[in-house]
Amino acid sequence: MAQESASLTVRRGRLTDAEAIAGLHAESWRRHYRGAYADEYLDGDIGAERLGVWRQRLSAQDEATRTMLAEADGAFVGFVHVVFDEDPQWGSLVDNLHVVWARKRSGIGSQLMSSAAAAVLEHGGSLYLWVLEQNTAAQAFYSARGGRCVESSLVPPPGGREDRLNGSPVGLRFAWADPAVLLV
Numbered sequence: 001m002a003q004e005s006a007s008l009t010v011r012r013g014r015l016t017d018a019e020a021i022a023g024l025h026a027e028s029w030r031r032h033y034r035g036a037y038a039d040e041y042l043d044g045d046i047g048a049e050r051l052g053v054w055r056q057r058l059s060a061q062d063e064a065t066r067t068m069l070a071e072a073d074g075a076f077v078g079f080v081h082v083v084f085d086e087d088p089q090w091g092s093l094v095d096n097l098h099v100v101w102a103r104k105r106s107g108i109g110s111q112l113m114s115s116a117a118a119a120v121l122e123h124g125g126s127l128y129l130w131v132l133e134q135n136t137a138a139q140a141f142y143s144a145r146g147g148r149c150v151e152s153s154l155v156p157p158p159g160g161r162e163d164r165l166n167g168s169p170v171g172l173r174f175a176w177a178d179p180a181v182l183l184v
Contacts, residue, residue, distance in 0.1 A: 008108065010115045013067035013079060015058045020076045021069070022051035028098040036132050036155060036169035049159075057081065068115045070099075070108050077103045080112040084123045090150075090175055091126035110184055113145060117182035127179040130155075133170040146181040147174035 013021065026047040034042060058067060063084070070078040078099035086093035094116050099108045120127045129147075131138045132155065139149070155169040176182060 007073045008077075008111055009071045010068050010111055011071070013058055013069045015055065017067075017069055017076070017079075018051060018054040018058050021058075021067070021079050022047060022054045024076070024079065024098050024100060025050045025054070025096065027101070031101065032135050032138070033132065035134055036166060037158065038164050038166055041158065041164040066119050068112065068119070070112055072103065072108070076100070078108045078112055080116045082116050082119055084120065085125060087128065090128040090173070092120040092123065092128075094127060094129035097129070109141060110145065113182045114184040117176070117179035120179045126175065126177050127182070128173055128175040130171040130173055133172055139172065139174070142174045147176055149173070150175045
């Protein structure tokens with residue numbers, strides 16, 4: 001089911017969307033994860049790596065996850081990926097939320113969070129995500145939408161490779177006991 005808001009449409013992601021999603025994912029990591037992730041990793045072929053991840057995720061088509069894509073006037077502008085019932089205490093995980101840089105602060109992220117919350121509410125339970133401690137803009141976004149920082153932890157290295165991290169970056173868990181507060 002697609003949701004619309006003015007010229008914004010949110011729909012389920014398809015395998016044919018993998019390239020656009022991977023490109024935005026890589027660009028967003030390069031912009032927001034610099035300092036936490038090693039420059040060599042971010043400046044390398046991260047786009048191809050992310051493409052492999054997204055092809056795998058989008059070809060799975062199972063009920064354990066959902067990827068939703070936002071389009072404005074037919075153009076790709078963002079996505080969210082949810083893993084249902086990921087944690088017995090915290091519930092479903094928003095594993096990725098990214099919006100095209102030029103479209104930030106236009107309501108796309110809020111609509112994607114609302115879509116994620118609606119999907120989680122279909123399954124029942126709560127919602128959480130991890131955000132880098134250095135990403136204060138994202139923390140403000142989540143706090144403004146009712147998220148509560150409940151703990152911190154060291155960030156696991158991408159692909160399990162320690163050489164992809166700079167030092168010991170910290171992630172913050174933001175949680176929503178009732179995802180309904182995110183519905184718009």
